[in-house]
Amino acid sequence: xxxxxxxxxxxxxxxxxxxxxxxxxxxxxxxxxxxxxxxxxxxxxxxxxxxxxxxxxxxxxxxxxxxxxxxxxxxxxxxxxxxxxxxxxxxxxxxxxxxxxxxxxxxxxxxxxxxxxxxxxxxxxxxxxxxxxxxxxxxxxxxxxxxxxxxxxxxxxxxxxxxxxxxxxxxxxxxxxxxxxxxxxxxxxxxxxxxxxx
Numbered sequence: 001x002x003x004x005x006x007x008x009x010x011x012x013x014x015x016x017x018x019x020x021x022x023x024x025x026x027x028x029x030x031x032x033x034x035x036x037x038x039x040x041x042x043x044x045x046x047x048x049x050x051x052x053x054x055x056x057x058x059x060x061x062x063x064x065x066x067x068x069x070x071x072x073x074x075x076x077x078x079x080x081x082x083x084x085x086x087x088x089x090x091x092x093x094x095x096x097x098x099x100x101x102x103x104x105x106x107x108x109x110x111x112x113x114x115x116x117x118x119x120x121x122x123x124x125x126x127x128x129x130x131x132x133x134x135x136x137x138x139x140x141x142x143x144x145x146x147x148x149x150x151x152x153x154x155x156x157x158x159x160x161x162x163x164x165x166x167x168x169x170x171x172x173x174x175x176x177x178x179x180x181x182x183x184x185x186x187x188x189x190x191x192x193x194x195x196x197x198x
Contacts, residue, residue: 089196094123097132101146101167108171114179121185122175125192135165147174156180 094102105122129148130136137144142151144164149156157163157173164170182188182198192198 092127092131094120094127096127097123101126101132101134101171104167105146105171107168108175111168112172112175112179114175114185118175118185121189122171122178124189125178125185125198126171126174128192128196134167134170145170145173147171147177149173149177153177 097105102123105126106119109116109118109122126132126146129143130146132146135145136148138148143149144154144161145157146167147170151161153173154161156176158169159166163173178185178188178198182191188198
């Protein structure tokens with residue numbers, strides 16, 4: 001009788017050798033170990049994306065405060081508009097000009113040969129600049145007289161600086177200044193209304 005062949009059932013392969021590998025910790029200890037060595041999510045994203053990722057996160061979340069050690073300056077508060085110190089301007093009428101000065105202005109217009117249409121504009125400027133006070137001085141600069149000519153324009157008076165104190169000559173100097181600089185009294189008055197000077 002032939003020897004019977006003994007069939008050996010297959011055995012499971014030997015498990016791989018893990019003696020040199022670190023075995024994962026179990027349970028709560030494993031989670032604590034990961035938390036101790038893993039970088040915070042906020043720092044990872046900050047490192048990968050730079051300043052733009054940081055900006056997208058904003059400044060108000062609790063996570064941002066927990067993961068960023070640098071200090072952010074608060075946004076500057078909106079500044080309230082500064083109130084103007086000067087008072088509102090009120091236009092003076094020709095009624096403030098004394099009658100004698102009104103007469104001198106009419107004479108000056110004839111001497112300087114300007115049209116009657118200039119009269120209202122000349123009155124307006126004289127009223128705002130001097131209120132019709134002959135020889136009045138501006139304590140801020142060199143402006144003087146009915147039309148408040150500055151030193152650079154004194155020569156436009158018939159007798160230069162010597163004309164101050166004479167209503168007729170001051171009016172002539174003012175008319176010459178306006179004609180030379182603006183071409184007409186209406187143009188000068190319009191400029192004055194826009195800027196409060198001329």
